[in-house]
Amino acid sequence: MDHLEEIRARMGIEELVGSYVQLKKAGRNLKGLCPFHNEKTPSFMVSPEKGIAYCFGCHQGGDIFKFVELIENVSFNEAVKILAQKTNVTLPQRMPELNNKRLRSIEINQWSVQFFQEQLEENHAKKEYFLKRGLAEETIKKFKLGFAPDSFDQLKNYLLQKGFEPRELIDAAVVSQRSIADKNSYDRFRDRLIFPIFDHQDNPVGFSGRIMGDGEPKYLNSPETPAYNKSLVLYGLNWGKESVKEKDRAIFVEGYMDVIAAHQAGNENTIATCGTALTPQQLKLIKRYTQNIAFAFDQDSAGREATFRGIELAQMADVNIQIIRIPEGKDPDECIQKNPGAWKNALENPISVMDFYFDYTFSRFDKQTMEGKRQIMDFLLPLIKLYKREVEQGVYLNRLALELKTDVRLLWNDLRNTKIKTYPGIKTERETKPDERIFSREEFLLGFIFTYPETYKTVAENLIDNVPFDTNTERFYNLLKKVYTLGSPINMERVLSELTEEERENVSIYSLLIDEKYPDFPKELAGKEVGKLIRQINRKNIDVIKRDYQVKLNASKDKQDAKLLLNRLMEISKLEQRI
Numbered sequence: 001m002d003h004l005e006e007i008r009a010r011m012g013i014e015e016l017v018g019s020y021v022q023l024k025k026a027g028r029n030l031k032g033l034c035p036f037h038n039e040k041t042p043s044f045m046v047s048p049e050k051g052i053a054y055c056f057g058c059h060q061g062g063d064i065f066k067f068v069e070l071i072e073n074v075s076f077n078e079a080v081k082i083l084a085q086k087t088n089v090t091l092p093q094r095m096p097e098l099n100n101k102r103l104r105s106i107e108i109n110q111w112s113v114q115f116f117q118e119q120l121e122e123n124h125a126k127k128e129y130f131l132k133r134g135l136a137e138e139t140i141k142k143f144k145l146g147f148a149p150d151s152f153d154q155l156k157n158y159l160l161q162k163g164f165e166p167r168e169l170i171d172a173a174v175v176s177q178r179s180i181a182d183k184n185s186y187d188r189f190r191d192r193l194i195f196p197i198f199d200h201q202d203n204p205v206g207f208s209g210r211i212m213g214d215g216e217p218k219y220l221n222s223p224e225t226p227a228y229n230k231s232l233v234l235y236g237l238n239w240g241k242e243s244v245k246e247k248d249r250a251i252f253v254e255g256y257m258d259v260i261a262a263h264q265a266g267n268e269n270t271i272a273t274c275g276t277a278l279t280p281q282q283l284k285l286i287k288r289y290t291q292n293i294a295f296a297f298d299q300d301s302a303g304r305e306a307t308f309r310g311i312e313l314a315q316m317a318d319v320n321i322q323i324i325r326i327p328e329g330k331d332p333d334e335c336i337q338k339n340p341g342a343w344k345n346a347l348e349n350p351i352s353v354m355d356f357y358f359d360y361t362f363s364r365f366d367k368q369t370m371e372g373k374r375q376i377m378d379f380l381l382p383l384i385k386l387y388k389r390e391v392e393q394g395v396y397l398n399r400l401a402l403e404l405k406t407d408v409r410l411l412w413n414d415l416r417n418t419k420i421k422t423y424p425g426i427k428t429e430r431e432t433k434p435d436e437r438i439f440s441r442e443e444f445l446l447g448f449i450f451t452y453p454e455t456y457k458t459v460a461e462n463l464i465d466n467v468p469f470d471t472n473t474e475r476f477y478n479l480l481k482k483v484y485t486l487g488s489p490i491n492m493e494r495v496l497s498e499l500t501e502e503e504r505e506n507v508s509i510y511s512l513l514i515d516e517k518y519p520d521f522p523k524e525l526a527g528k529e530v531g532k533l534i535r536q537i538n539r540k541n542i543d544v545i546k547r548d549y550q551v552k553l554n555a556s557k558d559k560q561d562a563k564l565l566l567n568r569l570m571e572i573s574k575l576e577q578r579i
């Protein structure tokens, strides 16, 4: 037995979690208060059967190893060591299989980085884009920027020639499969500028591909892979660690170009999350280097919301927060290009969290209307009340009075009757409300298949799955494909053994989701529920397929081509009538 399995056999998830959290029985699972976010009603579920623990509030969790990683803030290897000690399992000196997949993916990424860089050198017109946006040659080299040619197999063939297996290329996600019915794979990034993403140890873990003209998505990102854990990676940190330490401050921006432009301008302590919201793990990572962080997010409503959430998280992580108000342009990149002096000045004069709340409130509510004035006061007065001294309260009350064109004495009166409320950014005990992650219908469907394997047949026979490539549902179809290939009757043990570690974890979470959302659900109803889900997904997929063909039809110049597409469209319309 391999030692990971041995550890798993000796340490039940309920025993492990139970040593940190008080658990109560809930059907065949256990429930408790989540150790990863502040809450009063338990949403942390533990499934001894599936061997996982997961929070339906903040969506953190996983198997015993993941749980230790999260709660002790250690790497996977360290978590294995901790658990080996707890269970008296002796680990071999070297554990190559532990991160073999990860290492292979990193190796593939390294070659891909080189390939994309070579392509950029050969396509001067593409390189021109970076140069026009103000990047110096050496900056392009330092960030290993590249270009993915408009080809379905150039990178794939390049990597196959280097001796990698097709399966490994899919694991590393440089190559994708269109649909579960399709055995062919092809280059994920085509005709896009490439920003390689490195972890803080300088390993290339993923890519972001920016489209050149119009088109969607503007940035195509690698999904999570054995090498790429998005909640752990901060773009720019590999080049900026020293600078963060030296300046004792990390500046968070939104985009890749913002990071690169800031580094080029000399602010190498600038980093970004990679197309996701800031996570507690990223904050823990940055705390190794500094206790001071500043948010310099875009000056639009999305940027303000990101700042708002960032403050909340940062407050929980107990770091000092500053806000940088971007003076010119909508983002740091634009500001640095148009007016580097203003950018430098903004960095030197950050605003406080309270200043930000003033900005935030006035951008959200209309101070011209009575209703708006009331909302602004409801939001700000409890915050002002948190200040202990009247002098401090007075500063903000005067400012509020000025903005609302009202008498400050009235505000003092209101303040006396205001109850202290809790807000992020001001230190008080409070319950945090994490973002509600909405599970997709596809994820629910997978949950059903794995909880009630007999529903698999209905899915196999009725689901329209030849949808055009879509990153959001890609993971789902990849999983389903594995189930399909193994055929009916579905053998769960075998399917699970074919899945990657991460896929297995996701599947467990999806089936735990069914336990959570459908408690005491009678087995007989599962088929009905699955039928409903299939109809909904089919309707959505048909829309996607139709739109895809319509676009192709409009663009096609060849008569023969157009005829073929038209036939396909008609077939789809028939299909549509059937469901």
Ligand SMILES: [Zn+2]
Pocket: 034, 035, 036, 037, 044, 055, 056, 057, 058, 059, 060
């Ligand atoms: Zn939680």
